[in-house]
Amino acid sequence: MRALVLQHIACEPPGAYEDVLNERGAALHRVEVDAGEALPDWREFELIVAMGGPMSVNDPLDWLLAEKRLVAEAVRAGTPFFGACLGAQLLAASLGARVYPGPAPEVGMLAVTLSEEALHDPVFAGLPRELTTLQWHGETFELPDGAVALASSAAYRNQAFRWGQRAYAIQFHLEVSTAMACDWADVPAYADALEQTLGPGAFEALLGELEQGAEELTAAGRRLFAQWLDHAVAPSGAGSIALP
Amino acid sequence: MTYVIAEPCIGTKDLSCVEVCPVDCIHPTKEEQGFDDEPMLYIDPDECIDCDACVEACPVDACFAEDQLPEEWTSYIQINAEYYGRRP
Numbered sequence: 318m319r320a321l322v323l324q325h326i327a328c329e330p331p332g333a334y335e336d337v338l339n340e341r342g343a344a345l346h347r348v349e350v351d352a353g354e355a356l357p358d359w360r361e362f363e364l365i366v367a368m369g370g371p372m373s374v375n376d377p378l379d380w381l382l383a384e385k386r387l388v389a390e391a392v393r394a395g396t397p398f399f400g401a402c403l404g405a406q407l408l409a410a411s412l413g414a415r416v417y418p419g420p421a422p423e424v425g426m427l428a429v430t431l432s433e434e435a436l437h438d439p440v441f442a443g444l445p446r447e448l449t450t451l452q453w454h455g456e457t458f459e460l461p462d463g464a465v466a467l468a469s470s471a472a473y474r475n476q477a478f479r480w481g482q483r484a485y486a487i488q489f490h491l492e493v494s495t496a497m498a499c500d501w502a503d504v505p506a507y508a509d510a511l512e513q514t515l516g517p518g519a520f521e522a523l524l525g526e527l528e529q530g531a532e533e534l535t536a537a538g539r540r541l542f543a544q545w546l547d548h549a550v551a552p553s554g555a556g557s558i559a560l561p
Numbered sequence: 562m563t564y565v566i567a568e569p570c571i572g573t574k575d576l577s578c579v580e581v582c583p584v585d586c587i588h589p590t591k592e593e594q595g596f597d598d599e600p601m602l603y604i605d606p607d608e609c610i611d612c613d614a615c616v617e618a619c620p621v622d623a624c625f626a627e628d629q630l631p632e633e634w635t636s637y638i639q640i641n642a643e644y645y646g647r648r649p
Contacts, residue, residue, distance in 0.1 A: 374583070377585070382583075382585055385583045385584050385610065386608070386610050389583075389610035389611070389612060393611070410583040411583060411610065411612065413581075413583070413612030413613045413617075414614075415581065415614075420609075423617055448568035458623055461612075462613060486628045550574065561648075
C-alpha cells in the first residue's frame, strides 16, 4: 500500500494515523510541501493523507495552487483522501467550497458532536457521539456540494465531512501526542492562536489536559483512521465508487 | 472538462470569480497588465479543476461548466482557451 503524505510543517506529521499506516506495512512517501519538495504523480498512490500547517489554503503560494489541483484531480478520480486540519480545508477548497477565517481561533481540548449521518458512517462507527478532540485552528470552511456533514462543535458548525465514499475531512486533531503538541506551542502562529483564545501561559494547562486525555484521544484517532483504511481504501467487494 | 466564461462577462468583469477560484486560473486580474483592455475574463482550461466555485460567485451567470454552456455561446470555449494561447 503506497501512501502519499502531504505535510505543511515538519511538526505536524500524521502521528497516530502514521502509526496505523506503519502497522499495516504501508510505504509512506512524505512530501514537505511548504518546504518546496516536489509533488509526485498522485496516480502512483493508493491513498493520500494531508495534514495541518500554519498557512491558509487561500495564501497566494504556487505550491498551494499545485496541491489543490492535485487534491481535486485525485479525489475526483476516486483516490482515497484523508485530510486533517489544513488538510481538511484543502479538500473543501479543492472541491470549490469557501475557506475563511472564523470569528476567533478554536483552541483546546474540546468536544465535537457527531451528526446523525456519522452514526451510520462506517468510518465513524463506534466513536462516541460527543467526541473529545484537540482543536487548534482559526479558519473554517463551508461544505462542498455533495458533501455529507459528519461533526460540528459549539464554535464551528463544520468539523468533518465526507465527499463520496473515500474522501474524508476532519478539522480537529485525534492524532497528536503530547510531544507533538509541545512542538506546536513553539510555532509562532499556533502560540498566538493559543494565547488569543485561552490567555497567556495557557499552554501548561492545555498540556495537562492533553496528558490526561491523550490515550483516549489517540485511541479514537486510531479507530477512525483504521476504519477509513478498511472502508474507504480497501472496501470489501470494491467495485465502482459513487462520487457526488 | 473545463469551465468557460461566456458573453455576460463582457463589460462586467466583476472579479468575484477571481476571488473564489482556488487555483487562480481566471485572468486577467485587476492587478495584471491588460485588465483594462480585455473585454472580459477568461478561464485557463489547463488549470481549471472543475470545482464550480466561479459559477456560484458570478453575479451575471457568465460561468458555465463546458457541458452546460448554452449553445449560442459555445464559441467561448475557444475564446477562453485562445486567451492563454491554447486550442480547446
